[in-house]
Amino acid sequence: MLNDIIELQGGRVIQLFDNNKNASSSIPGVELLYGETEFRRWVSELNVPVASVFGLVAIGGSFGRVRNHYHQMLKNSGLKVPSLISSDALVSKASAIGNGTQVLPNAIVASGTRIGDACILNHGSQVDHECELEHGVHLAPGAILCGCVKVGCRSMVGAGATVLPRIAIGADTIIGAGAVVTRDIPDRVIAFGNPARVVRQRREDELGE
Numbered sequence: 001m002l003n004d005i006i007e008l009q010g011g012r013v014i015q016l017f018d019n020n021k022n023a024s025s026s027i028p029g030v031e032l033l034y035g036e037t038e039f040r041r042w043v044s045e046l047n048v049p050v051a052s053v054f055g056l057v058a059i060g061g062s063f064g065r066v067r068n069h070y071h072q073m074l075k076n077s078g079l080k081v082p083s084l085i086s087s088d089a090l091v092s093k094a095s096a097i098g099n100g101t102q103v104l105p106n107a108i109v110a111s112g113t114r115i116g117d118a119c120i121l122n123h124g125s126q127v128d129h130e131c132e133l134e135h136g137v138h139l140a141p142g143a144i145l146c147g148c149v150k151v152g153c154r155s156m157v158g159a160g161a162t163v164l165p166r167i168a169i170g171a172d173t174i175i176g177a178g179a180v181v182t183r184d185i186p187d188r189v190i191a192f193g194n195p196a197r198v199v200r201q202r203r204e205d206e207l208g209e
């Protein structure tokens with residue numbers, strides 16, 4: 001989908017990178033290189049100014065920490081890391097969206113919201129007035145944040161979950177798909193159900209590198 005949005009906006013993907021040696025290119029005609037060393041070599045051999053090339057991290061799921069890491073790596077390499085907003089999303093001019101954040105088709109962002117860097121607002125997600133999302137948050141498809149909700153760094157709100165007004169969700173937390181969140185949820189836990197209850201802590205190895 002990111003490639004579709006990029007092409008619709010007149011851009012073109014020229015290179016893909018992955019850490020997984022078994023991965024293959026998802027875009028016909030676009031080469032896939034592996035690992036950070038290859039990335040740095042590619043940047044050093046660019047025959048255009050590095051700041052004229054855009055970079056984006058395409059890592060979803062609950063890997064906010066990994067997404068933030070590579071977002072920072074792209075920025076440190078000198079690439080431009082803009083937000084990518086689908087023309088089929090509805091984003092209030094009175095909202096602030098951070099670098100590297102991706103807003104996919106049918107997402108809605110209301111006025112007075114503040115969204116950090118390297119976030120994903122997936123298809124059909126809704127962020128109502130005056131919400132605050134820290135860096136690396138992922139709203140899965142159809143997740144709904146009512147007004148004045150806060151979501152901490154790297155947390156994920158699962159598909160179709162609803163978070164009631166003025167609720168605060170901590171950092172590195174996952175709200176399970178379909179949950180209805182009626183109370184504040186702390187850092188680094190998994191919570192789901194209606195009403196959502198904390199089910200367990202997240203282990204270090206679940207947070208990514």
Ligand SMILES: CC(=O)SCCNC(=O)CCNC(=O)[C@H](O)C(C)(C)COP(=O)(O)OP(=O)(O)OC[C@H]1O[C@@H](n2cnc3c(N)ncnc32)[C@H](O)[C@@H]1OP(=O)(O)O
Nearest residue numbers: 060061122140141157158159174175176177178190192193
């Ligand atoms: C484009 C995209 O696809 S973006 C990605 C979108 N992905 C999502 O929205 C997924 C969000 N993740 C979830 O909802 C996951 O199920 C998690 C994170 C809540 C799983 O948490 P875990 O602690 O690992 O739970 P686990 O999978 O071991 O399941 C434990 C029990 O909870 C139940 N359970 C798991 N998730 C949920 C849920 N969201 N709501 C209700 N019950 C659930 C399971 O059925 C299982 O029940 P059982 O013990 O009776 O068999």
